Every structure is written in C-alpha cells, then in structure tokens.
Amino acid sequence: MAEWMVQRSILVKFLSLYFGVLASGGVLAQTGCGNLNEGYGPFDYRTQKNELKIVEGAHFLPFVENLSRGNTSTTPGGDIDYTLRASPNHHRALMAMMNLARKEKTEKPRGSRYSIACWLDRAERYAPDDAMVKTLYGVHLLQKRQNQDGAKKLEEALVLAGDNANIQYNLGLAYFDLKDYDKSLASAHRAYQLGFPLPGLRNKLEQAGKWREPTPTGTPTAEAGTEPAVMDSEAERPVR
Numbered sequence: 001m002a003e004w005m006v007q008r009s010i011l012v013k014f015l016s017l018y019f020g021v022l023a024s025g026g027v028l029a030q031t032g033c034g035n036l037n038e039g040y041g042p043f044d045y046r047t048q049k050n051e052l053k054i055v056e057g058a059h060f061l062p063f064v065e066n067l068s069r070g071n072t073s074t075t076p077g078g079d080i081d082y083t084l085r086a087s088p089n090h091h092r093a094l095m096a097m098m099n100l101a102r103k104e105k106t107e108k109p110r111g112s113r114y115s116i117a118c119w120l121d122r123a124e125r126y127a128p129d130d131a132m133v134k135t136l137y138g139v140h141l142l143q144k145r146q147n148q149d150g151a152k153k154l155e156e157a158l159v160l161a162g163d164n165a166n167i168q169y170n171l172g173l174a175y176f177d178l179k180d181y182d183k184s185l186a187s188a189h190r191a192y193q194l195g196f197p198l199p200g201l202r203n204k205l206e207q208a209g210k211w212r213e214p215t216p217t218g219t220p221t222a223e224a225g226t227e228p229a230v231m232d233s234e235a236e237r238p239v240r
Helices: 002-023 049-059 077-086 091-104 116-126 131-143 147-161 165-177 181-193 200-207
Strands: none
Touching: 049 077, 077 091, 077 116, 091 116, 091 131, 116 131, 131 147, 131 165, 147 165, 165 181, 165 200, 181 200
C-alpha cells in the first residue's frame, strides 16, 4: 500500500509538470506565473503591431507608459498588466512595468497580478528568440545583483541581436562585477564605438586601474539600435 502511494504521488507530480508545459505553450513556467492564453491575444510585439493598436489605444497610452495617472486616480499597473497579457514580449510595456516596480520599491507593483520575474519569464517563454526580452531580463538580473545569471542572459541576447551598444555596455558592467576585467574592457570598447552615451562603465574601469584606450580598428559598421535607445543596469532612475 505504501509503495502504491509513492508511485501515485510520483505520477501526480509528473502529470502536473506535463500539463503545466502544455498550458505554457510548450515551456514550463515559473510557479505562479500563469499560462500565456489569458484572454485577448497573445500577440508578438515585433510582428503584430496592427493587432496591438486596440490594446495600446485603450490601455498603453502615453501617460501610462510614463507612469503618471493621467485623468484617473488609479495606478498605471493595471493597464500595463493588461498590455503584457495581450503581448507578453511588449518591450515598452515590460520596461514600464520594471520602472514602476523600481518606483514603488517592490517586485510586484500595484495593479499587477505578477512579479517582474514572472513578466520576464512569460515574455521569454512566449518569444525565446527575442533579443530585447533577453536584454531586459539580463538588466533586471544585474539590478538584483545576480551578475552571473545576468551576464548569461545578455550573452544570449548578443547572439540573437548581433553587435549592439546597449547589450555590450550592460555586459561590460556584468563582467566588471564578476572581476573579469578583460571582457569588461572589450565590451566597453565596443559599446562606446557603437555610440553608447553613458560614461559609467569607463569610469569604473578607470577607478579600478583597468581602463586602456582601444587600438584603432576602423569605423564600426553595426548599429546601436533605436528602441529603447539606452538601458543602464546601474541606473536608479527609470530606464529609457
């Protein structure tokens, strides 16, 4: 009897995991992060802009993205929540929710049914090939001082995106905190060659005695990217 109960328990756990995978679109979710079919959508932010117009027009208005109340007395968290359920990899809405969490000093902003970690988990499950999602995930992990995991996410983003100033800069910060100064310097050189505007990484390397001017290699050909323009994992202010 006891052996049968153990076998039954194992079977129940297996079925729970199996159906959890199916419900999440083929990838196991973090506990409590929900499945990806929770109403309208889901739509891919990169390719289904037309389908998202109705969502953005009703829920992701400029005052919501800017975390102001507009003409209402409610928190913007609810509207950002709806936007992310309709489009799990909505880059600007993910950034807005991350900014709101920092503003409210919490992992789960008011009006949001999930934590920031869950929103990023959902985005990555929905669009595992989205470089911006992995970049935002990496930035979040660096801001939580999870430098090893943050660096891994940013390395994955760099593979997907190709040369990118935002990713290189934040990778440089991650490598610096991991005391891998050679990699940090290489990422810093590339980020600044690509036009990244913030001097924080260079300042860190200079203060540690690790900064060296780059050897001239010609004009870089990669683009720094246009959306979002700057992300700094060290920034305390909202990231834009």
